[in-house]
Amino acid sequence: MSRNANDAAEDPSADEILRFAGVSMRYGRGPDVLSDISLSLPRGSFHFITGPSGAGKSSLLKLIYLAAKPSAGTVxxxxxxxxxxxxxxxxxARRRIGVVFQDLLLLDHLSAFDNAALPLRIAGHKPSEYRGDVAELLxxxxxxGRMNALPPTLAGGEKQRLAIARAxxxxxxxxxxxxPTGNVDHEMALRIYRLFVELNRLGTTVIIATHDQDLVARSSRPVLHLDRGQLKPLPPQGPQNGGAGRV
Amino acid sequence: MSEPFDPARWRPAAFLPERDVRDPALIFAIAVLCFLACLTALGVIAGDRAAHGWSGQLKGEATVIVRARGGETPDAAAARAAETLAGVPGVSEARALEKEKAYDLIRPWLGDVTDLEDLPVPRLVAVSLDRKRPATATVLQEALKAQGVDAVVDDHQIWIKDIRRAAGVVRLSGASIFLLIALAAAAVVAFATRAGLAARRDVVQVLHLAGAEDNQIANLFELRFARVAAISGALGAIAAALTGALLRLIGGGAGITPALPIAWLDLLAVLPCPLLAAIVAVVAARLTARRLIQDL
Structure with missing residues (x-):
């Protein structure tokens, strides 16, 4: 579960995997897209990040996967x-993080198998060590049946699943x-969600930025709600929001 | 439908595409500039040799103008001067030229006069100097004076200075042109490498975010562009060597002309071109890849 921001900022615990303390972020000289974010996530937790478009969800993720630096505060x-x-x-540090990018970022000249195996290759593993695992995951x-296919020949949902497999x-x-469920049907969205739950059960900390309120409601997982770059309490949307996280 | 895939037989594919539609144009542009740079290098070498030859020829010779004195005939005076000069250290050979040669020299000023016998036309003595230790004009002059020969020694110094100046201009111009073209070739290699890298920004981004180290990414691009540049450099060098060989063959033993002699060995000057092109590409790729990664 996420904790109260102030408590978290004062009491870093041993099982904490991520902590933001007064984090702000801006692109260039523009306005803050994230403002004074403080949060603490324990290892093995599962969170959703919700909020309207432009609220700063992707920017928050960028800070976590080390693709951006905060303009203020500590990560x-x-x-x-x-x-x-x-x-x-x-x-x-990046090798310890798996990311499903919003625009997927698949390499079009590599087969689905090569795309999925990419993080393992970069980490220096030998093909003999991971061939079977990659095939099983795909x-x-x-x-x-699409391991040898190039991404441009894959359907939108297939690409999404490939990006998830790589992550x-x-x-x-x-x-x-x-x-992660933006381009897939409801059934596949649930299947992907179950994959994330399974990974989480095995110890992976999962953070999902989504607009899919139905998925959020079904999961009863804690929610970090962003509004105009700030963490805000989740607005009441009905009984399905019982699992909203605290910030 | 994709072909059946056997994971057990899977081999990792190259992170960068093996081929790129931009490659042929890139190879052509770099090859042309490498060709021009190599051709200029051959021209500079040939020009240097020509300039060396011109001044060497003049340095090895002197001309002595002999005037007859008293009752001595001009021919006798010339013969005596030649004999005197032949004995001077630093002189290989001294030969009195026939009077017709002297007449030929003054004919442009006097016209086609049929009888020049009555005129006191000086005679000429051609002196070949020892190439290693040539006698100076002063030494020759003093030797003649000691023998009572009225003569003026011309060791072509005035021409040698001009020739040296001209040779210097040829060398400097050639070297400058070579440098400019070589720099232009290097700039194109660097620019093309940057453009190619920018076009592969997606690969850089994915590898970077998946945890690849900067060196890992830079190495990929270095190898890729070093190969393209080396191929281009080799093509340009081969074309320049073939052109040089053709000029050598057309020009016969003296090269394209005696003024710009190309030797067969000169063609070896194109050999470093592929390596130099590859080095420029490697440096450009490394710098650009690092900048791209920083900008991500």
């Missing part, structure tokens, strides 16, 4: 202050997903 990831990480430590996400293939400690 602690895996117990380390990100701003103090040596440049050589950043790639190693089969699990329904791409068993989870190296059993990341944190899984971030930006609208």
């Amino acid at each position: 602690r990831l895996f117990g380390e202050d990100v701003a103090r990480m040596a440049p050589g430590d950043l790639p190693r 089969t699990w996400v329904g791409l068993g 989870v293939v190296n059993r990341p400690e944190i899984l971030l997903a930006d609208e």
